[in-house]
Amino acid sequence: MTQAAGPDPFDATGASFSATLRATAPEALEGRFQGPVPDHVDGTTVLAVTYDGGVVMAGDRRATAGNVISKRDMRKVFPADAWSAVAVSGAAGPSMELAKVFATELEHYEKVEGSPLSLEGKANKLAQMVRANLPMAMQGLVVVPLFAGYDLREHASRIYEYDGVGGRYEERRFATTGSGGRDARGSLKARYVDGLEADEAIDVAIHALWDAADEDAATGGPDVVRGIFPLVAVIDRDGYRELDGELVADRVDAVVSSRRL
């Protein structure tokens, strides 16, 4: 008789959380289906902007189900680990699940291997997870994330964009996704310059979200009545942090004032 058999030491997925989950609790991943997609909630505009020394990630707060606004304070930007973040657009349920599994995946690897994945490794892992969602995407439940982080080995911030089938594209300056992504990209194109400071990059991001909300019905603008503002996170050499709600409110106020006709 042998001692309690462990996993194969040469299994390359040994440090992967999703592989562990598939092997030990496959029922947690069930829910694939055929046929028409039931009514569901979609999330909309998220973006990332690099600046000198870091990257800003921001997202609006609206979720829609068809033409109904189903949620006004949705979170679409998530910390993936201490030095990176993932922002999601597309079908809300699968998107948030993707962000959660991805964050668990990075932490799992870090604990099992004793050191974190490289930024490139994290970006590739996310691409594989988007690709694994392809059957759902074919039915209309598309999930398109955006990934940004600070590369501690290279001392640089990086942005990765994805498409619904798992294509991964690195962007040097800025990236957007979601239904208002095209409008946000136009806005960023006009305002982005090389060598921005962090504060300037935050303002550029808020301008872009405003432009997206201005053109796209599914993207929410600042909600002054309820005090709901975009979620803005910054990642630099000190890691991921979210901007205080009041600070974002002040910046939104300044941006809106500058645009008043």
Next chain:
Amino acid sequence: MSMMPYVSPEQLMKDRADYARKGISRGKSVAAVRYREGLLFVAENPSATLHKVSEIYDRIAFAAVGKYNEFELLRRQGIRLADVTGYQYAREDVTGRSLANAYATALGSAFTESQKPFEVELLVAEVTDDDVEVYHILYDGSIADEEGYVAIGGSAEAVQSELAERYDDDLDRDGALGVAHAALSDGDGRSLEAANLEVAGLDRTRGRRKFFRMATDEVAAALEPLTP
């Protein structure tokens, strides 16, 4: 056909226990000391990368002595169990007690059912808002919870009695480091260098992940005022 000689179950268990104990006693020791903000593990470990103490989950840490390949397997399995449980339910549903029970069961069945028992001894610790739980799991699956301080490994008994002499229940982190360092040194009858110590722990004042490690220079700086 070859015949196996008859061995009584008592003798069989005793032989296995002796075997496991012998393996563990060859290794170096780990001391765990409770302090105001949590729990500190201090291990004599010349390697900076092959850890004896590690993070399992938000509030849970693991320390082990004995055969590295065996406790490394158990450590990985523990992380897998914790991450899958936390994913399926909620992060706060992952507890040190359930993990300690899993280890006790695994070690217990290996002890009775397999040719060779695990040559390891484990500590599983969980820090809560106002307490620290420490579970001590032996090679045969027996489990005990410990209060305040505990030593495992080659010179566990000697270190344990040194800890008992020095411990008080209002230590700060560096104080706990001093107590553990002195107990490990005197328990083995030599003075341990900071470079040969692995120091890590759980601190309830930290964010979601309570686990931390102290770098060698931090350890040296904390020990300096304490060494004459």
